[in-house]
């Protein structure tokens with residue numbers, strides 16, 4: 001692999017260890033409607049993996065099942081060698097899985113600093129929490145400038161920064177990002193993806209869910225294409241970027 005890919009994780013065949021996350025045959029249904037139809041994928045420790053797909057493909061449903069916001073209709077989820085498909089959501093945070101949900105989900109009536117502190121609710125190591133808040137402020141200087149401001153008064157981009165910062169405050173091993181670029185001005189999208197790349201380069205394992213396929217694939221090592229609840233294609237991100245089907249369906253060519 002070329003040097004320019006160093007930030008995207010270790011080379012594909014570097015590790016024989018079990019992946020950090022293994023999803024097998026995952027199904028999600030709303031009443032009689034199947035949104036996710038038995039998908040299988042994995043994420044190795046330290047890599048960024050993109051899950052791309054059009055609106056309605058089942059991306060958020062996949063994340064809801066992974067983060068236990070809903071019960072899967074079938075399949076299994078293994079994380080660090082353990083079945084986590086029945087754990088309650090707060091346990092997942094303790095196990096090191098942090099979700100940045102679609103629409104960010106910051107607490108609008110709390111300040112930036114308070115939102116970040118909430119992200120550390122599973123921890124009681126105060127000095128380290130303070131240090132991690134400073135780390136988040138280092139990643140997002142705009143948040144530092146607005147530390148005392150209520151989250152509800154922030155722009156969409158700033159709320160996205162805060163949502164990512166809050167997730168990092170739980171010291172996750174796996175970061176789940178649902179459409180971080182959605183609804184944001186291009187300049188904000190650039191800033192946020194710069195930080196995602198920085199966090200990835202620091203060693204974080206990331207599942208990056210995006211409708212913006214180009215951006216997601218440029219930021220990831222591998223990718224999966226989700227269509228109508230099924231994974232129809234998987235490859236190294238670089239190869240997906242050059243795949244004619246992907247180019248036609250997702251890159252507007």
Ligand SMILES: Nc1ncnc2c1ncn2[C@@H]1O[C@H](COP(=O)(O)OP(=O)(O)O)[C@@H](O)[C@H]1O
Nearest residue numbers: 030033035053054055056057058059060061062
């Ligand atoms: N709460 C819900 N109730 C019923 N259907 C839903 C619900 N959430 C999503 N769906 C349906 O499930 C499918 C997948 O949606 P979703 O996972 O949100 O897709 P994506 O995130 O890829 O846009 C869509 O057909 C959507 O209409």
Ligand SMILES: [Mg+2]
Nearest residue numbers: 059060102179
């Ligand atoms: Mg979605």
